[in-house]
Amino acid sequence: MKTETSSIWKNAIYSGLISGLICLLVMLVGLVESFGETYIISGLITLGDIILLIPVVLMTFMSLRGSSNLPRSNLAGISAIIGLISGFIISLLVIFGQTVDLRPMFVNASPKLFEMVMRGVPLPLGALVPLLTCSVAALLTLGIHLIPARPRAAVIQGLLWVVVLGTLRDQILIIDLFKIQPFAIVLKRVVFAISGLRPLGAVLVFAIVTGLMYYLSGRKKDPSVIKSPIVVKRNRIILIIILGALLLSLPWLLGIFYSEILDTTGLFILMGLGLNIVVGFAGLLDLGYVAFYAIGAYTMGVLTSPGHGLFNLSFWQALPIALFAAWLAGIILGLPVLRMRGDYLAIVTLGFGEIVRLLVLSDWLKDILGGTQGIQSIPPPIIGAWKLNSLPLLYYLILISIIIVGFIAWRLKDSHLGRSWMAIREDEDVAQAMGINLVMTKLLAFSTGALFAGLAGTLGATKLTSVYPHSMTFIISINVLAVIIIGGMGSIPGVFVGALVMVGLPNLLTEFQEYRYWFYGLALVGMMLFRPEGLWPEARRKLELHEAENNIGPPVSNEPSINETAGAVQ
Amino acid sequence: MAILVAKKVTKRFGGLIAVREVDLEVRENGIQSIIGPNGAGKTTFFNCVTGFYNPEEGEILLEGRPINGLSTDRVTKRGVSRTYQNIRLFKNMTVVENILVGMHPHLRSGIIGGILHNRKTMQEEAEALEDSLRLLRFMGLGGKGDLMAKGLPYGAQRRLEIARSLASKPKLLLLDEPTAGMNPSETQETMLLIRRLRDELGITILLIEHQMRVVMGISELITVLDYGAKIAEGLPAEIQRNATVIEAYLGRGSAEGVTAPTTPPQPSGIAPSS
Numbered sequence: 055m056k057t058e059t060s061s062i063w064k065n066a067i068y069s070g071l072i073s074g075l076i077c078l079l080v081m082l083v084g085l086v087e088s089f090g091e092t093y094i095i096s097g098l099i100t101l102g103d104i105i106l107l108i109p110v111v112l113m114t115f116m117s118l119r120g121s122s123n124l125p126r127s128n129l130a131g132i133s134a135i136i137g138l139i140s141g142f143i144i145s146l147l148v149i150f151g152q153t154v155d156l157r158p159m160f161v162n163a164s165p166k167l168f169e170m171v172m173r174g175v176p177l178p179l180g181a182l183v184p185l186l187t188c189s190v191a192a193l194l195t196l197g198i199h200l201i202p203a204r205p206r207a208a209v210i211q212g213l214l215w216v217v218v219l220g221t222l223r224d225q226i227l228i229i230d231l232f233k234i235q236p237f238a239i240v241l242k243r244v245v246f247a248i249s250g251l252r253p254l255g256a257v258l259v260f261a262i263v264t265g266l267m268y269y270l271s272g273r274k275k276d277p278s279v280i281k282s283p284i285v286v287k288r289n290r291i292i293l294i295i296i297l298g299a300l301l302l303s304l305p306w307l308l309g310i311f312y313s314e315i316l317d318t319t320g321l322f323i324l325m326g327l328g329l330n331i332v333v334g335f336a337g338l339l340d341l342g343y344v345a346f347y348a349i350g351a352y353t354m355g356v357l358t359s360p361g362h363g364l365f366n367l368s369f370w371q372a373l374p375i376a377l378f379a380a381w382l383a384g385i386i387l388g389l390p391v392l393r394m395r396g397d398y399l400a401i402v403t404l405g406f407g408e409i410v411r412l413l414v415l416s417d418w419l420k421d422i423l424g425g426t427q428g429i430q431s432i433p434p435p436i437i438g439a440w441k442l443n444s445l446p447l448l449y450y451l452i453l454i455s456i457i458i459v460g461f462i463a464w465r466l467k468d469s470h471l472g473r474s475w476m477a478i479r480e481d482e483d484v485a486q487a488m489g490i491n492l493v494m495t496k497l498l499a500f501s502t503g504a505l506f507a508g509l510a511g512t513l514g515a516t517k518l519t520s521v522y523p524h525s526m527t528f529i530i531s532i533n534v535l536a537v538i539i540i541g542g543m544g545s546i547p548g549v550f551v552g553a554l555v556m557v558g559l560p561n562l563l564t565e566f567q568e569y570r571y572w573f574y575g576l577a578l579v580g581m582m583l584f585r586p587e588g589l590w591p592e593a594r595r596k597l598e599l600h601e602a603e604n605n606i607g608p609p610v611s612n613e614p615s616i617n618e619t620a621g622a623v624q
Numbered sequence: 625m626a627i628l629v630a631k632k633v634t635k636r637f638g639g640l641i642a643v644r645e646v647d648l649e650v651r652e653n654g655i656q657s658i659i660g661p662n663g664a665g666k667t668t669f670f671n672c673v674t675g676f677y678n679p680e681e682g683e684i685l686l687e688g689r690p691i692n693g694l695s696t697d698r699v700t701k702r703g704v705s706r707t708y709q710n711i712r713l714f715k716n717m718t719v720v721e722n723i724l725v726g727m728h729p730h731l732r733s734g735i736i737g738g739i740l741h742n743r744k745t746m747q748e749e750a751e752a753l754e755d756s757l758r759l760l761r762f763m764g765l766g767g768k769g770d771l772m773a774k775g776l777p778y779g780a781q782r783r784l785e786i787a788r789s790l791a792s793k794p795k796l797l798l799l800d801e802p803t804a805g806m807n808p809s810e811t812q813e814t815m816l817l818i819r820r821l822r823d824e825l826g827i828t829i830l831l832i833e834h835q836m837r838v839v840m841g842i843s844e845l846i847t848v849l850d851y852g853a854k855i856a857e858g859l860p861a862e863i864q865r866n867a868t869v870i871e872a873y874l875g876r877g878s879a880e881g882v883t884a885p886t887t888p889p890q891p892s893g894i895a896p897s898s
Contacts, residue, residue, distance in 0.1 A: 461739075462739050465738055465739045465740075465741065466735070466738055466739060469733070469735075469737075469738025469739075469745075470724075470728075470731050470733050470738060470745075470748075470749070471734070471735055471738050472738070473717075473721055473724055473725050474725065474728065476714070476717055476721070476725075477714050477717070477725045480714040480715065480716060480717060481712055481714060483676065483696075483712075484708070484712045484714070485714075485725070486695070486696040486697050487674060487676070487696050487697075487700060487705075487706060488697075488700065488725050488726050488728050488729075488788070488792065489697045489700035489701050489728045489729035489792055490697055490725075490728050491695075491697050492697070498735060502735075
């Protein structure tokens with residue numbers, strides 16, 4: 055028993071050290087200071103404060119969850135230790151930083167940061183402030199932890215919403231819908247301040263969300279009431295109509311800033327759907343996927359741009375040609391390359407992506423493709439009397455494309471061809487032994503993926519009204535890959551979720567731009583550790599990766615056959 | 625009449641001759657076995673027949689037409705199907721999907737049909753599903769169609785692999801150690817099953833096997849390989865008495881029945897028949 059108690063304290067000290075070190079990291083990369091003026095609750099709490107305290111809260115929460123059967127006094131002790139140690143480490147940095155100038159080594163260790171952490175209190179006493187804030191954060195976590203499960207979930211939701219709404223103040227007020235009275239007056243006078251939420255607004259948000267969540271979690275589903283199929287079908291139709299209406303009105307409700315984000319996200323969804331066929335369905339790792347986007351975009355540019363003056367086709371005339379070009383590029387690249395497997399294929403496609411980018415940049419093709427300048431003034435698509443020359447209008451074109459491409463991907467997944475792709479992904483040799491023509495089947499996956507990327511390229515070119523080589527970098531290929539990995543390999547809804555999280559969200563949080571890849575890396579590492587199957591995984595993928603938990607491995611066979619047959623012949 | 629004829633088939637890996645001038649005839653509607661110590665070239669020979677390897681010399685004829693040099697998928701389409709020594713199912717696909725992949729050579733619908741779901745495609749898919757379920761029931765896997773292949777117990781995985789190889793409606797079925805790792809009762813069932821495949825479905829069967837009880841129990845003709853070359857061929861009773869074979873398995877001297885084998889009997893006991 056004694057060893058057990060001592061190990062509890064040892065673990066608490068470890069957790070405290072870890073959270074303290076993460077706090078240091080967060081401070082020294084400049085996250086805390088950057089958001090020191092971004093208020094969550096006006097005049098009280100900044101986003102910087104929250105970011106600084108998140109490690110403490112999370113580590114406390116994790117430690118408490120791991121030792122829930124201990125008496126409360128012990129839990130309080132654990133929380134206090136974690137809070138105090140984290141605070142102590144921060145204080146050390148502050149004292150050290152005030153005496154020695156750390157900035158030659160850590161650019162962000164500025165006096166302003168220290169002042170923030172000490173909340174304006176000067177030094178001798180100020181060094182105690184981090185101790186205090188961290189302990190309060192840890193003990194508050196304990197307080198929340200001790201609430202019974204149902205209200206606890208509601209309280210956590212309420213707090214999260216306060217933080218999220220406070221952070222997103224600017225992004226919410228920019229929404230067109232909220233510029234209309236009475237929304238505007240309520241939001242500006244009651245809920246939001248110049249930066250973040252008003253204290254009253256924060257209380258309101260917390261109360262409303264907590265109350266609502268508490269109410270919703272209390273509604274029990276009565277299993278004895280089985281809805282008739284007709285009702286289920288009617289509900290589904292109503293849901294689809296509402297969803298459809300929402301999708302159609304989205305650019306007008308949200309405004310131009312959001313239309314841009316929606317369009318960009320949409321293009322990544324299109325590419326994600328295509329790459330998902332190649333990587334997710336058929337298991338062919340393609341790292342040069344941006345090449346097909348580039349081919350679609352450049353074909354569109356060359357064929358339509360009047361500044362270029364070579365062909366002057368309209369968008370609709372050029373579209374099939376551009377799609378064909380991308381598709382053909384898929385076949386031409388695929389034919390020699392698809393005999394390779396795994397890593398080799400990845401490297402070759404990576405090279406292909408770079409070749410396309412360099413060709414586009416080259417002097418050799420400068421007359422046609424415009425070199426670094428790219429191709430300008432690509433005309434918008436025209437439907438009848440409508441010119442689709444604005445972001446909200448282009449949104450509809452992208453939406454329709456996504457619906458068509460999504461439908462094709464969905465149908466193919468469960469088709470005879472989809473099964474062949476899956477078989478190749480599982481075991482190439484055996485798939486071939488089942489009579490599947492590997493080259494043909496892989497080519498179909500590769501060229502279909504290329505076609506979809508080409509479509510995204512044509513739309514991307516029209517959206518920007520220009521194409522230039524610097525938008526065709528390797529990082530785009532990686533972004534699309536990240537979209538489908540985060541969403542869930544082989545999962546079609548996963549592509550949508552992945553694009554929203556990996557493309558939509560970063561574009562929305564413009565003030566985080568500087569730290570974009572910081573969070574990007576964090577998200578990828580975190581996902582691979584805690585949820586490798588993705589946010590919206592395909593059902594089978596989930597089974598695949600959580601095999602150990604489900605414990606469904608085949609039982610080991612009984613005994614080696616040698617012993618029992620040895621004498622059997624006699 | 626012979627359905628499969630191999631004439632002087634030789635397969636080399638660098639300096640190693642894995643299969644050396646092997647002649648083999650498989651009679652239509654027969655059950656034949658290939659046996660031999662580990663590394664004798666049995667599986668390599670299978671790989672040559674199925675087109676996974678291209679033999680350097682010799683000729684392989686299926687129903688009188690050459691199949692050596694064809695790719696694996698072509699050979700499958702000509703009516704040869706196989707299972708593997710170490711089970712190679714599509715583990716993360718369901719049982720019924722495994723069978724449906726096996727039906728590949730008989731499915732005609734392409735990419736357009738798959739997208740548009742035209743009547744022909746839907747009809748074909750429905751029939752394929754029905755056929756798979758029937759096949760699963762035949763193999764004693766009825767009701768397991770929606771399970772993940774890797775979730776099946778070992779014996780059922782073996783049967784599923786055979787079922788998958790049957791889905792292409794082969795004329796010739798190559799079974800690579802179908803009873804490996806099975807207990808006596810499972811082995812017994814498998815032997816009965818192999819007979820049923822021949823008797824009820826009319827499939828010619830060529831198997832590699834180490835369990836002598838199985839080999840002697842069901843084979844009509846046995847071919848013995850050692851160091852890649854054919855060292856004997858004949859009826860089970862003849863093979864059991866063949867001195868060269870016993871020597872290959874137990875080492876020199878054993879054939880006379882005088883000295884005890886210095887090495888442990890490798891796969892199982894071809895003991896001098898008592």
